[in-house]
Amino acid sequence: MKKSGFLTTVMLSALMLGNAYAGQDTTDDAAIVTYDQAYFEKFAPVTLLDMMQRIPGVQEIIDKNREQRQQAARGGGGAENQGGRGFGSGGDQILINGKRLAGKNNNIDDTLSRVSAGQVEKIELIRGAASGLDVQSQGLVINVVMQEGASSSTTFWKLTGNYYEGTSAFPPELLLSHSGSSGDLQYMVSAEVKNTRSFFTRSEEHFNAADLQTGDKFIDNRVITQTLTLNSNLSYDFGNGSELRLNGLYQPGLNNRLEDQNETGTQPLHTLWDTDSDTSKWEIGGDYSRNLGSLGRFKGLFVINNDTEDQAVLRDRNIGEAGEFRYAEESTKLDKSEKIFRGLVTKKITESQNLEVGGEAAINNFNKDFEDNRRSIATDPLTLNAGDNVKIKENRYEIFANHTYDISPVLVLQSSLTTEFSKIVAVSSSAAAPRDTSFTYIKPRVNLRYDVSGNDQLRLTVEKKVSQLDFNNFVTKFDQRTDQLVFGNTNIRPEQIWEFSAAFEHRFANDAGSVEAEVFYRDYTDHITIVDFTDYVNLSGQPITADEFFALPAADISAIRGSLNFTSKSGNIDGATSRGLKLKGNFRLGFFGLPQAVFSASYSYENGKELDQFTKEIVHFARISTHTFTFNFRHDITEWDFSYGFDGKSRSTFNVWERNYTWPWKLGFGYSIFAEKNILNGIKIRAEMKNEDNGTGLSTLTYYYDQRRFNDVLERTEKNHMRPKQFILSIQGTF
Template sequence: KEYFEKFAPVTLLDMLQRIPGVQEILNKNREQRRQARSGGGGAEAQGGRGFGSGGDQILINGKRLAGKNNNINDTLNRVSANQVEKIELIRGAAAGLDVQSQGLVINITMAEGMSTSTTFWKLTGRYFIEQSKIPPSLLVSHSGSSGDLQYVLSGEVKNTRRYASRDEEHFNALGVQTGEKFIDNATITQSVALNSNISYSFEDGSDLRLNGLFDTGRNDRLEEQEELGSQPLHTLWDTDNDVKKWEIGGDYTRKLGGFGQLKALFVVNNEDNAMGIIRDKNILTDVEYQYGQETTNLDKSEKIFRVSLTNNLTSKQSIEAGGEAAFNTFDKAFVDNRRSSVIDPLSLRSSDNVAIKENRYEIFANHTYNFSPSLVLQSSVTTEFSKIVADSITTNTQRDTSFTYLKPRMNLRYDFTSSDQLRLTVEKKVSQLNFNNFVTSFDQRTDQLVFGNTEIRPEQVWDFSAVFEHRFPNDAGSVEAEIFYRDYTDHITKVDFTEYENLAGNNISADEFFALPTADLDILRDTTAFTSKSGNIDGATAKGIKLKTNLRLGFVGLPQAVVSLGYVYEKRRELDQFTLDQIGFNRMSDHTFTYSYRHDITAWDFSYGIEGSFRSKFGNRERNYTWPWKFGPGYKIFAEKTIAGGYKLIAEVWRMDMGTGRSTLTYYDDHRRFNDVIERSEKLHKSPAYIRVILQGTF
């Protein structure tokens, strides 16, 4: 704790930001939460439903936070710095952790046996350079302790904006320009959240922690499109999205003498999401009318219970064994009504309604063997049992499927010296299914329906990695290199679900269909319903390297400045199910580069720095289009100053969403294998940078 005093931290997050490598963990946690909110994730993701043994690499008193929506990243900004006793950096495999290490685990030990009371507040305003509004956000958090009781109570009002625009040039199959399109998009997000974290240490050594969250808000978007050229059109898409969610979680730890230590966790949560979209044509004219109306209603809930027992077998060996049960519901309904003229009534174009119940159970055992102070082997095996019942109300069909997976993991840590460490990991992972793939939806980016598939299976992957880390003396930083290889089974991607037939009406394969004479194909194309959905394939792989370094610049006279650099080369390849070519994964780049620089001038109570990232081009493909992208760089420039009264003023310039760049969307008639281009759109994506100003303090 004394190490951080020179930085005058206000919150726990202020302390962690001074530790090289922690920002990468925070960013990774944020990405896992994003995947979890979307309904699942790939087999490498640690987000999604249930707890599992992976997840947050930041622990408080050796335990993860028993929450999903109420997560560790948000908690760090609500805990007062004066409640922290120490921060431990744990590299590689180690016994007694609440999660399996993915390299570096941060364990925060809270101060005990003292009475404190602190109220933290933070006022935030965003100013977009091309706009004039500065919507404010406010966070107030009261934390305290009295003897063995610790608590954090907070309320937050978020009020944010996001603006994006797009300029398009449209060309026909001959390359002749047919028109232009200009799109302006404004998103308003407003929410009110109440959080609580309470912990109590009993006299017998047991600990109880309880967490609560209530969050309600809206996420509304207005998109105006003006098309010029041979078919001029002026449209407006108005989206209203209301979200309400709550969560209660907790954990209990108790020592049972010779039986070891008991750990139990639970989480119960629910989310309601209602979205309506109104689409108008010919706006600002006498013939303006509503041509489309969509509604999407989602109600999902989760109940998780996890219990384990940890015991020392010998002075060098420990074992943890237990089980987890997760019960999920996911009910989603989609309705799309359209009309082609103002005199026609709105009529149903497409609808889907799916009710899903998933019961997942895990039995696990984790064994840690400390062969010597320099050699640790951690092995685990998890057996997962799941049952998914998906009722399609629209088609009056039901999917009732059970899965059983064995997921072994081995992690070896060897310290050549106190500065050099080797980590070897072999692990089988199984994805969480994204239930959004079960339900038909409308893709506004491509202006077409995306059909659901209730028969999709979880994605499996064998993950092999080797990491070497060298730490420089005197806390001067580290350098790390990793090589990895992943082999996928049931990889989830876009799959051709077309039912192909020849002129005789016999079912044939796609290869046989496209090998038919041209005259036959000309006839069959008019009667064939070309269809694609998310599905499973085999044969996908990924391999690559990760390089990163954190350097304290004392060797150039800046001992309080830290620079971090990271590079990832990940070659992900799968078989394009429509053209049979080897391609990269959808929306995944081969190259990613990240950087950050932070300089704390403690004599002035001032800090400044920059962080950012950029990645190579990537693509998105479907049955009837290709869409390669090249994003511009994202960055954040910041400066922090502690002013009179102990208040901290922070100014930031953001363009971290990488919403700028270029892309080319090419539509094909029926199927890309015909290679009949309908239209090509050259798109210039623009997202203005914004300035964020924060004033925070305590009393």
């Protein structure tokens, strides 16, 4: 069947489904669709996550929420992501009782699988701008309404085993969660033991500048990660609209990574890298809300947390030979903490207008030490090759006002103005002087929602975003992927973005699915990328720019080149832009006789462009694929208490570069297949196979002498990255 014919058939499937699968309720506000307990009864869900996965389009929100949080956790957040520090007005698009969870490490993603389905009253899908939400909508907000009143108690358990193809590992994992309520008190405590593994192999072919093969290398990498997570949530309703919620988390862990590299050819070498890390996280958070009568409603939130990591890396060469010796030792110590306090008052100023005003303070401390000791031969002592010690304190404050105006039953205008004040004090052993910098940013946002009909909605958004700095970019570190040092820069400025977007959504009647299209344009100021920090000079030793240096006669360049210390760091540039398109659809396949099957697909196109600071050519953003396609299928056979499905993700080639290399990647195709069955009342067994795309596929790493603008190739390496399939078997239940 042709592609257009297939899409037409799927559209007809959604349109003709009619009352065959009606189950959701539409409120007086056409932008809110409600799924109550009656809708989920036929699925016999065990957890809140089970319930949400039965709603068309929600799985994408869950996945996006998780990806944004993981990306923020790797650094300091970003202008386009959920922030890594502070709360802000954006964030999780999944709320419980209209509120976000007051936590960072203790987050909503983990909570979904710990809440019993029996505790949920209903789930609301809120499309577009709406008043009274704890976050600004990014298109679709999910609000979970919990049951109140009668006392209850439920214990959820889950036992998981993981097997990786070609290995003997089958590490078990266990989750226990007990939740309940007694009158106005609700509580949940949980303990989870995770025992994850990660395996990947890489085969390499090495070529010299003349394109002659000089050798091969095979890399075998194995990672063991073990964590214990103790988690608690407590809420108490004082009546009269006053409620207190508290949560806590403690998570110690360890990580061991062993990488064996065996190179043959003109320069044979067998090395072993052994990395051990001890980690610890703790967090306390909470929020309190109460009615203030004619003044409106007050809400206060706080989070206090701390993360530590102690990492040691041992590097040995000539493995298994008489000359085996340790050529390098590295150590990295990290200690970071955050204190967040946020308060706001919401007031309905007229029947059609709602105003929210408030402020937030976030105090962050980031301390990181890095030390790299090396030697060339076994008889030499290990001496300091590179080191850095960075201490950072960031105080961020913001005041904000959010105004929602229901112009008519079908037209809602939401506008906000946030002013951010921040001060960063950074002291680095590798910097000439301490940094003491203050920033002030004004961040407006306007979002217009127009309900063209009960099923059609148009959303227009204009927003100024400001990133949070990734403090890891302040510190020198060793990049194991490229076997070279990456120097820190304490003078990076936050990235600013003006974003313009327009989205149109059509929702099919009777829960038959939806289709959506969005276009966007982003204009960047102080875009963060890799920047040339080389101190160029002419023959007289006078400082000149890079462009002036490369404009010198070839003889002058040749005479000067050997004396230069070519250096690159993360830094800021202007002139970057990005534009793109997002398409997505969710379809219930009643036309094919499968009213309980849902197929979802999405496609995104992003064309981000910046000026390469080394070659002075316009290039695409690093690490971002121009094309991304995802799909998801789930079929619930309720009469058998059985479900199965699959999902997949494919991305086009993206590039990574530095001063002295380019590294284009074509990731492999990632997919997973699952089947699950309720074998007894409240007990479910699930089998799943995963083939991750992350870190797999083909790549070409090309090194250049000194700087890529010379175009002097040193060597080229063709890499084939592979991961074994993962098989997961789990059984879970409640009592």
